[in-house]
Amino acid sequence: xxxxxxxxxxxxxxxxxVFFTGVNIxxxxxxIKKTIEESIAVHNVERAKSIAASMDIELYxxxxxxxxxxxxxxxxxxxxxxxxxKIGVLHLYSLAVDNPRISRVMVAGMPNSENVEIGLxxxxxxxxxxxxxxxxxxxxxxxxxxxxxxxxxxxxxIIDNQKEIIGFLAIDISTEALxxxxxxxxxxxxxxxxxxxxxxxVLLLSFxxxxxxxxxxxxKEVGETEVTYQSxxxxxxxxxxxxxxxxxxxxxxxxGLLKLGNHEKALEYLAHLFxxxxxIENINLNVNNPGLSVLMETKKLTAENxxxxxxxxxxxxxFSNIKSTDLIKxxxxxxxxxxxxxxxxxxxxxxxxVACKVSNSQYLFEVKNTGPAMNEKxxxxxxxxxxxxxxxxxxxxxxxxxxxxxEIVKRYDxxxxxxxxxxxxxxxxxxxxx
Numbered sequence: 001x002x003x004x005x006x007x008x009x010x011x012x013x014x015x016x017x018v019f020f021t022g023v024n025i026x027x028x029x030x031x032i033k034k035t036i037e038e039s040i041a042v043h044n045v046e047r048a049k050s051i052a053a054s055m056d057i058e059l060y061x062x063x064x065x066x067x068x069x070x071x072x073x074x075x076x077x078x079x080x081x082x083x084x085x086k087i088g089v090l091h092l093y094s095l096a097v098d099n100p101r102i103s104r105v106m107v108a109g110m111p112n113s114e115n116v117e118i119g120l121x122x123x124x125x126x127x128x129x130x131x132x133x134x135x136x137x138x139x140x141x142x143x144x145x146x147x148x149x150x151x152x153x154x155x156x157x158i159i160d161n162q163k164e165i166i167g168f169l170a171i172d173i174s175t176e177a178l179x180x181x182x183x184x185x186x187x188x189x190x191x192x193x194x195x196x197x198x199x200x201x202v203l204l205l206s207f208x209x210x211x212x213x214x215x216x217x218x219x220k221e222v223g224e225t226e227v228t229y230q231s232x233x234x235x236x237x238x239x240x241x242x243x244x245x246x247x248x249x250x251x252x253x254x255x256g257l258l259k260l261g262n263h264e265k266a267l268e269y270l271a272h273l274f275x276x277x278x279x280i281e282n283i284n285l286n287v288n289n290p291g292l293s294v295l296m297e298t299k300k301l302t303a304e305n306x307x308x309x310x311x312x313x314x315x316x317x318x319f320s321n322i323k324s325t326d327l328i329k330x331x332x333x334x335x336x337x338x339x340x341x342x343x344x345x346x347x348x349x350x351x352x353x354v355a356c357k358v359s360n361s362q363y364l365f366e367v368k369n370t371g372p373a374m375n376e377k378x379x380x381x382x383x384x385x386x387x388x389x390x391x392x393x394x395x396x397x398x399x400x401x402x403x404x405x406x407e408i409v410k411r412y413d414x415x416x417x418x419x420x421x422x423x424x425x426x427x428x429x430x431x432x433x434x
Contacts, residue, residue: 042139044173060107084110091171093105093110094169097167103124137156253269288318292314292331299335300312310353321433337402338371350370364430366428370423371424371425414430415430
């Protein structure tokens with residue numbers, strides 16, 4: 001179930017990356033096209049200004065006094081046609097803008113202009129007409145004209161010698177010209193679109209690699225955790241079996257004493273047993289982390305079975321800034337090493353102290369135990385993988401415990417120290433709470 005959820009999360013993440021990157025590529029494409037259109041429009045506004053400034057203003061004013069297709073009209077139309085052909089635009093014409101909603105064609109420089117009547121309502125949208133009515137230059141987006149086709153229109157005021165606006169000069173740029181320029185620009189900027197495409201591929205590959213790595217690390221961590229918990233369960237079962245065996249022996253002794261009628265000895269034996277049972281009942285350490293609580297109780301039983309005096313000093317804290325699996329692995333390995341070292345000593349010398357403390361900034365985990373003497377070479381190599389002072393046992397890999405602890409502490413940016421003092425072995429782990 002968890003694996004399915006992880007795959008679902010990665011699948012959703014991949015979909016979102018592909019989707020938004022695709023949207024980004026499309027947005028880049030349309031943004032480039034829009035920018036090209038605006039650049040062409042602005043460029044042609046400047047063209048229109050130049051043409052309007054070079055017009056025969058007096059001739060145009062004379063035409064406006066009597067707007068008919070006569071001598072003045074033909075002279076202006078010839079000028080517009082000549083300029084239109086030279087600069088390669090679709091249409092070039094003058095407009096009258098006498099209200100903020102519509103504009104009218106006055107002199108048309110375009111093919112088949114004989115069919116264009118003076119005063120014909122132009123297709124310039126109302127928004128741009130309003131701009132022109134205020135005396136501003138304008139440009140439109142692409143217009144779909146059922147008669148003259150698709151084009152983009154720009155316009156600029158025609159100003160007389162008294163600085164008054166007497167009309168507007170308009171230029172239509174065909175969509176063929178726009179597309180030709182756009183295609184050239186897009187071709188020159190194709191590396192950007194290719195880069196975006198490659199970016200998607202790299203992201204996809206990165207996600208796949210991360211997913212594989214995550215699955216591998218997850219399996220590794222689950223495997224290590226499973227080994228740890230199996231070891232703890234085996235230890236707990238062994239402790240319970242030992243207690244059961246001892247209980248059976250105690251019952252036989254009491255039964256034998258009672259059969260012999262030695263009641264005082266039986267009571268004395270029971271009193272001794274009561275003390276031991278009471279000590280076992282006091283195992284409850286009031287630990288605020290369930291996993292840690294079970295671990296400590298298990299280790300307490302194991303220590304009792306090996307006649308080891310073990311003490312716990314644990315803060316009433318959940319240690320929630322450390323994953324429970326990592327917390328168990330740290331303390332389980334440290335205490336197991338301490339038990340193995342302590343067993344080598346005579347029973348009166350077997351002692352272990354376990355501390356789990358918390359401050360404002362860090363956690364402190366410390367395990368002290370009595371143990372055999374160690375030379376400098378052992379201390380130097382104690383954290384190396386595979387290094388152990390214990391004899392090899394069939395089916396058991398040695399030298400992993402402290403190496404695992406060191407790796408976990410390192411992952412949390414913590415510090416681990418090992419030292420021996422007066423035949424007391426001390427391992428201390430400091431882990432930042434952050």
